[in-house]
Amino acid sequence: RKRLIPKYCQKIGVITSKHGAVLADFLNNLGKFGFKITMIDARVEGQEAVEDLLTAIRTFKKQDIDVLVIIRGGGSLESLMAFNNEMLVREVADFKVPVIAGVGHHQDEPLITFAVDASVSTPTAAANYLNRSWQEALLFLEKQERVIFGFFEEIFEIQRMAENKLMIFMQSLKAALASIAQKLSYA
Secondary structure: OOOOOOOOOOEEEEEEOOOOOHHHHHHHHOOOOOOEEEEEEOOOOOOOHHHHHHHHHHHHHOOOOOEEEEEEOOOOOOOOHHHHOHHHHHHHHOOOOOEEEEEHHHOOOOOHHHHOOEEEOOHHHHHHHHHHHHHHHHHHHHHHHHHHHHHHHHHHHHHHHHHHHHHHHHHHHHHHHHHHHHHHHHO
């Protein structure tokens, strides 16, 4: 049931705690590709985390996004227990758009990482995952730009060589005409 993450997604929904370094890590590593990010603050640890996460997911169900990203830093298996909740796993599995999880650093993988469409090890890896297709597109465009400029350089070189040949021909023609004119003036 895994869905492909859209190649050039623009509208990203993010669920994480606004406290801590996770959000900053994600945003600092997200490229400058015109992403429109909507963030919902949710507890990602403790007894109220499941309800916060469920509320955030249900809120995003009503919004126009291309992909949903759920992130938090690593931690012990106990601190990741909210991400093992069956209701949360079902909400993620039934979400309308693809979901990426950057939860737990892959040391202890909570159940949510098996329900999402793409699981990465860290919030930074989630940002890099979203950047990848845009970076590949930029590299492709740069390569095509070099090819196009190469073609123009080749055309200009051919033109320059043609002009040089034409100048040599014109000089030869001028010299030949001068020689003919000189011979005719003696005759």
